[in-house]
Amino acid sequence: MSGVIEDDVEARIALRINSLHVSLILTSDTNEKALQDSGLFTPDAETPYVDIAGRRFHIGTLNARFIVYVKIGGNSVNAAIAVQILLNRFRIQGIIHFGSAGSLDEKSIVPGDVSVPLAVAFTGAWNWKKFGSDKGALNFGEFNYPVNGENLLASVDYDTIKLFSKGHSPQDVFWFPSTTSWYSAATQVLQDLELSQCYDGVCLPSKPKIVLGTKASSSDSYIKNKAYGEFLHEVFNVSTADQESAAVAWTSLSNEKPFIVIRGASNVAGEASPGSHASYLASYNAFLAAAKFIESIPTPRLACE
Incomplete structure (x- = not known):
């Protein structure tokens, strides 16, 4: 079964591109393995x-819905470019972004759990203050060890992002909210979803769960530092951190497309790695939630029906 190179797109797959699809946005090889291992995705026989x-x-079906999925790779630049190409070249009903994340709130979210945030903030845009000026939100001196004090790194404030969309003036935003109708549907269909606790003979210490009503942080910095994770949780009330969600949300909103973010916790910031089984289960459980959510998306009716 062969694919199609870019030069042949217009001639050979116009029908596939012009069909209405739901899009799955993945971040890693582990995410893709979880999707493929599920057996729920069927590649298109003619144009996979x-x-x-x-x-x-990738083009195919999942739960009887036309799907196109793309693995975007890490960081916000890759995410935004991949999503924009997707929206430019395919007819997309909406976007489901799933992957793994780090927990910043181990009391609520542990490895294997799945978080469905109400909103995502891009916390990677900093206005770095001059030493001796008014202190910003993050004051590095407060983290001096063993005693707090002055620090030449001074402090930073968190900047908003320009959101451009058709028919609207650019807006300065910090939070990117999930599409209300999709989030409401997710709360109905996902709250009792059974998630996987074991993989390859290794089990998580507790039964994983869906966590709704959270907020998420996203930036190009991969957070393993416990102090910074606690800072983000305390200041912005975010429960997870990743590198792509805000860019996916940002691009979706700019193109006025419905979207939702579904992230499985693979680790806790500052804690020892729970192992590869937890990383895989984070991706697999996030995919299970994404696949279940797809069932709840109404199929648009044609104008002639």
């Missing part, structure tokens, strides 16, 4: 994928 600008867009 399309290569565009070095990225592979």
